Amino acid sequence: MQLSDFDFDLPERLIATRPAKPRSSAKLLLAEGAETRDLRVADLPSVLRPGDLLVLNDTRVIPARLTGHRPRQTPDGEVRAKIEVTLMEPQADGTWSALAKPMRKLKLDEKIIFSSGLQADIKVLDGGLRLAFNLTGDDFDVALADAGAMPLPPYIAAKRAPDAQDNEDYQTIWAKRAGAVAAPTASLHFDEDLMAALIARGVRTCFVTLHVGAGTFLPVTVHDVTTHRMHAEWGEVTEAAAQAMNAARAAGGRIIPVGTTALRLIESAAQENGTMRAFEGTTDIFIYPGYRWKITDALMTNFHLPKSTLLMLVSALMGADRIREIYDHAVAENYRFFSYGDASLLIPSRI
Structure with missing residues (x-):
């Protein structure tokens, strides 16, 4: 499995330097099995089912x-x-x-x-x-x-300096536990109106913590991606969050992490049979095609860099060929990429 397998051409004009306003007005690419639909994040309640559980990362970005x-x-x-x-x-x-x-x-x-x-x-x-x-x-x-100033990703910082607006834009509305130097960016699309609509739909939420480190921006430098080593990040799944995930699964709901940070944490904490347990510690889990999933049923995430570990992760979830189709569609339809960009909801056909 070579690094070049995860490369694609991305026009620079599609790299977002500011988020959509309001947050939930961002575009949402729904990829459910072989089907692809162009929606808005505000449409998320109509896509999800009552009883689905969104797993949210409550880390707070420090002005690092x-x-x-x-x-x-x-x-x-x-x-x-x-x-x-x-x-x-x-x-x-x-x-x-x-x-x-x-x-x-x-x-x-x-x-x-x-x-x-x-x-x-x-x-x-x-x-x-x-x-x-x-x-x-x-x-x-x-x-x-x-x-301090917000630690904007290199691909944004190269285009403009951080400013006071980033103090709000680069923070989730539920940010609570300070310690991250990068935002869980898929969660930046959520606002109060969207949360109210999800609750009315019967979609549930629980919170976990993964303090995203600066290593998330480090490039993969090996040709054989299976030899890459991830940076370690601290995270916690409380007993209450573990019980919420186990209860949702027992009732037939889907476990849907919002962002790759939440996904990596719950996959680190879950047992092989899919049972979630409380967890506190560091994780350096590296997910690439061939990974055996434990608890994740779907994923809401932004669009990721070429040759990145996050592109490898979504390829593991949907299949490398399907992800290439999804990303080709996103480029053709002018979806905005990376931290301040648009979102995707990835639901593999195995669900």
């Missing part, structure tokens, strides 16, 4: 992109070297793993000064950058909210 400087003393006085930092995830020792530009001139124990009173000391360089901040708890959260 920081711009600061490294003060250095020279014979001519203090020099300030600009540095850009993207926080990745908190560590057990209180430090944060991070990415930085530039990296090559950083020194151990060097200080980085940001705005809003936020500072960090470089504690680890070998094996990855670790930062120890001068603030903790609520003080850190307040300073980060003021000093």
Whole structure:
């Protein structure tokens, strides 16, 4: 299974840099077995059945992109070297793993000064950058909210800088548990009107947490995709969420994760017989064609990058040939791609 098997031509004009307004007005490509229909996300209640269960990721994106400087003393006085930092995830020792530009001139124990009173000391360089901040708890959260910017994906950040509107646009309406540096983007299509319509239809929801890491944007660099190794991300399925999934399945409802993040978490937590259990820990599950599904019946997701692990995941769900048909249709019909783009509802014929 080669990386080139998951390539396709995507016109740059289809890469969305802003979301649809209102959120549920985005286009929705329904792929149910061999059938393809062009809908809107607002049509979702008419497509789903009473008793279906949507599994939603309640992670909250932190403003993880920081711009600061490294003060250095020279014979001519203090020099300030600009540095850009993207926080990745908190560590057990209180430090944060991070990415930085530039990296090559950083020194151990060097200080980085940001705005809003936020500072960090470089504690680890070998094996990855670790930062120890001068603030903790609520003080850190307040300073980060003021000093940081939303960590937009590279394909958006290359076209424009993040702004205040992204603080709302790049966050789900149910975001609760802070820790992600990328949004569960399929969930960005949901608004209050859509949620009310789903409830009226008898569609149920439950919440899980997967803190999406910056590694989600890392490219696949191996030709044989089966040798690729995923980054680990922390997640939790509560006992209540596990019971909701088991009850829905027992009653004949379909388990439909919204987004690949929720899907990867529940497939990590489920037992081989499809029974869901409570789970807390990290997962580095890699799903590609040939995967044996445990609990997922369908998936709502955005349209993904060529040669990405997420394109491999949807190929595993629908079949590689069918996904090529779906993506060819999406390009031909001018669906918008990636984080701020349109959505698809993928229901394999085995259901």
